[in-house]
Amino acid sequence: MNKNKLNIKPYGIRLALTLMIICGTWKLYALLNDKTNQQAPLLFTKLTMPAYSQEVLNIDIEEEVATSIKRLSMPLALVKQTMPFSKLIDRGSYEEELSGHFHIPEEEELITLEKDNLYTPDLPTPIKQQINLDQLSDPQYLLNKIYTGDRNILTIDEELFEEWDFKELAQREFRIDESVEGPKVLVFHTHAKELFADEETGDLGVVAVGNALEEILEEEYGIETLHVTDHFYENDTTTSTDGCYERMEAVIQTVLDQNPSIQICIDLHRDGIEGDAKVTGDLNGEEAAKIMFVNGMTRQKNQAGENVPMKSLVNPYLEDNLAFSLQMQIEGMKYYPQLMRKIYLKGYRYSLNMKPMSLLIEIGAQNETSEEAIRTAEPIAHLLAKVLEKD
Template sequence: MELATPVMAYVYGEDEAKDELTLLAAIENSGKQEDTKNADIEISADAQKANGDEEETQDPIAAAGAENVAATATPVWTKQAEVNRDKLLDFDYLVKNFYRIDRTTTIDSSELNPGQLLAKDLTIDTNVGGPVILIYHTHSQEGFVDSDGSEGMTVMGLGDRLTSLLQDTYGIPVLHHRGKYDVDGRDYAYSNAEPEIRQVLADNPTIQVVIDLHRDGVGDDVHLVTDIGGKQTAKIMFFNGLSRTTSTGPIDYLQNPNLQDNLATSLQMQIAAAELYPGFTRPVFLKGYRYNMHMCPKSMLIEVGAQTNTFEEVYNAMDPLANILAYVLLGQSHT
């Protein structure tokens, strides 16, 4: 049967329009609330389990600052729902159910071709003698409603937790880069980050995946949360920059030769999330600019909850997120 999901209103982007340089500063930021909904999916017979057999994690607040948090998730990839692949071939259906396109940009079926994007092999090689995934934070200072000002209760603490899960549970070597690019303001955070991230990639040629981990900025009355395994868990959102705006067309100084791989990565992650954890993700957000996603083909910008979530809620989101990442990157989604 078709799953009707509740509509959640949200506001995206406290400051994302201030990207990299100020040449396009006159373009409006997307500050209005928009209605979102998840994709139509068919629910399997055991969907009610919702991964309820997972063990309880240790206290997230106490563990947040630790660099080597013991992982408690197990690599179980049981589908709770099935996305209709035939319907995905309809561009209008795909956009309506899996994406939210900011008014500052446009995309058509030539770039957003589900057949081509889903056919891309995103499998990683973990036996390369070095880190395979890079996690960093363009906005390292982003915290949550109950954050106490410590680094451990910001997105940096989430990076520690995700690193631990990917390494300890799934055997994927991770480098968690702790650079801070927004301490004095966010206006040039992406420009500040790019040369250092390029150097990290040059120094670690084994890296195959790059994750820029954020939290979103929403209206004060918006609470992005769902229940996974009996735990209140912040929703996440995959994000792509298209290097093109509606008003100016392609942005020549923000070219992205890896755009198709970026789009394939977010779409395959979104489909995996819809099948493993229905309701966990918001629609993939598409916007203009580039957001430094041009530096690696398998680049992801991931928003975990928002400033209205508690740290426990966003911490809980790291377990299903790690499971989804491993499911796709270890090739389980194509088996």
């Protein structure tokens, strides 16, 4: 009897232990399912910094260890724990969709091996400097930063600039009437024989710059342009400019009468300077001819130094001319400061009485190459588009 009892006891103990393990495992499983994954950080804190958190000290470490072990045994929970931001994991379908989760922007798709993994974004032209329009109310600022001129014919002082509100001129609206069919811009050359340093008689000179400007305005900005390449010299062999403006005006006025859609006139020239200095600036790492706008003020100074109107030269569009060239100058100072010369004021009228939006532009000087001059056509077109809001 005693021997048999001793033999039965171990089996009873084993059975009891087995039942306890089964029940305990079931209970543990239930408890683990009820726990949230947010306790793992608290457990880690308690194990590594037991003296710093009263909240952590109240946690059942053994229970949290079991929870953590279960979490580590479940791949989906592990991924969610390490990447809690994943919406795909919340849906429980990461295996097929994870590779498409990052939503790469279209521009990033342009990065290819064929392009050497270089991506150049299409960004607006950066503004180099801002112009404070309030400064335009200061005649001294206009003298120092914006204007220069021929002081032999014209008194250029503060009193001259007090005749107009230059801040208002800088904000005057200039737009093209698109409802009229036909060319909107006329490009011509009162002095069409002006050449550059690498050219000889018979080459295109400023006419080539006009060709480039016409092409850019039409192809890049959609502004239909008419380019008159005729010269207005007395004959084909002379380069004397005497009488060019008188002969030009008769021809150009006929062109305007025949093309009432034209709203902007650009008389394109090349300047002449003393010596062999170059009038160029940097344009995207290359030398380009500088830009100078000219305004004919239709007045000259008398013996007392006072500016008086020239009765033989009348320009009803003088104020609009001033506003238009000023706005072109301001845009140039923003985007192409290295290419801009000051606006040059002269006493006469030139070709600026043809339209309110009339420009006389000097491109570099005689020491520039034709290539450097042609490069400047792009900035001129860009400035015109900025003023007209056609960019």
